[in-house]
Amino acid sequence: MSQLRSKVISLYKHLQYLGRDYPGLNGPQKFRKQVHDAFMKNKDEKDPKKIVALLAQGRYLAKEVEALYSLKKYRTIKQRYND
Amino acid sequence: MISLLFNSVATPFWKWQRCGKYNLWTPNHPLSFLTISAVARKKMARVLVGVKRVIDYAVKVRVKPEKNGVVTQGVKHSMNPFDEIAVEEAVKMKEKKLASEVIAVSVGPTQSQEVIRTALAMGADRGVHVEVPAAEYDLLQPIHVSKILAKLALDEKADLVILGKQAIDDDANQTAQMTAAVLDWPQGTFCNKVEKTDAGLTIAREIDGGLETIKTKLPAVLSADLRLNTPRYATLPNIMKAKKKPLKKVTPKDLGVDTTPRIEIISVEDPPVRQAGAVVADVDALVAKLKAGGHI
Numbered sequence: 001m002s003q004l005r006s007k008v009i010s011l012y013k014h015l016q017y018l019g020r021d022y023p024g025l026n027g028p029q030k031f032r033k034q035v036h037d038a039f040m041k042n043k044d045e046k047d048p049k050k051i052v053a054l055l056a057q058g059r060y061l062a063k064e065v066e067a068l069y070s071l072k073k074y075r076t077i078k079q080r081y082n083d
Numbered sequence: 084m085i086s087l088l089f090n091s092v093a094t095p096f097w098k099w100q101r102c103g104k105y106n107l108w109t110p111n112h113p114l115s116f117l118t119i120s121a122v123a124r125k126k127m128a129r130v131l132v133g134v135k136r137v138i139d140y141a142v143k144v145r146v147k148p149e150k151n152g153v154v155t156q157g158v159k160h161s162m163n164p165f166d167e168i169a170v171e172e173a174v175k176m177k178e179k180k181l182a183s184e185v186i187a188v189s190v191g192p193t194q195s196q197e198v199i200r201t202a203l204a205m206g207a208d209r210g211v212h213v214e215v216p217a218a219e220y221d222l223l224q225p226i227h228v229s230k231i232l233a234k235l236a237l238d239e240k241a242d243l244v245i246l247g248k249q250a251i252d253d254d255a256n257q258t259a260q261m262t263a264a265v266l267d268w269p270q271g272t273f274c275n276k277v278e279k280t281d282a283g284l285t286i287a288r289e290i291d292g293g294l295e296t297i298k299t300k301l302p303a304v305l306s307a308d309l310r311l312n313t314p315r316y317a318t319l320p321n322i323m324k325a326k327k328k329p330l331k332k333v334t335p336k337d338l339g340v341d342t343t344p345r346i347e348i349i350s351v352e353d354p355p356v357r358q359a360g361a362v363v364a365d366v367d368a369l370v371a372k373l374k375a376g377g378h379i
Contacts, residue, residue, distance in 0.1 A: 018316070023209070070314070072141075077164050077165075
């Protein structure tokens, strides 16, 4: 149980760290607030299976955000350096 | 027991860091080096990667009111995108057991250590920071950097030097080529794909007409182009681990490189504002306008 708790906390920290570069005006603040609200909504979850499913969802979100950043960077650099 | 199952479900096999007896065979374990035969280890290359701290690609660059440079105070800086691709390629080679060690080098003032830490977090083993004072750094040119990198490559006994194609702040596209010239090593620039063979490297290069495949021997200098790979995002645990990795500080004088400026910046100005275009009604009007403008 404590292992799941530490996993949840490390996932939260990871998502907060990823949110620094979120695009858009006030992007980082909005993203961090959404992550905070999502974690707060599920804070009373006790079933380990459900927690594992939610953790998988969180990791999926982290991958999606990473993909967003790398795609944005790739497209910008490609546009600038490819005629 | 349950935790073992949990780990096997949540994390892929090759990432089992905390599973006791299996961790020696994961690619990132420091002792996994021992699982390779001595012969294979001798063939593995030591890779030197050059990274540069530049203004972040997404930031709108502004010219200073004094017109002698761009605004860098308080502006977000990060690693040059092409250098990220170079670091990723070096780390991939290490994971495929083609490279034994990845050394990240940066030339610049104290803040350059941030990008070395990012490179260490992405998987490099050691960092070298060549300290140059800020005033001298403004006038530092690829000719100086290439001599520094060449000396470091010889000192660290590197077999491969991977650099980014160009830096997004000066767009010089000279450092890799000059480093190869100083070292008298073969160069593979604008790499799209790098494969290691017994004889050396097979490189696909992006040129105007398409892709060119060349074969070079090691040691060599490579410059990474955009489509070589997709760089990984450094995770928080890796950043924490990177703080413990060794970072050596040297000065250009220690390396015997003269960094006196060869240029003087006279002025830096905005490019001219783009003139608005005009929409014409039909082809005749277009031809008439072109004739009037003296273009045909």
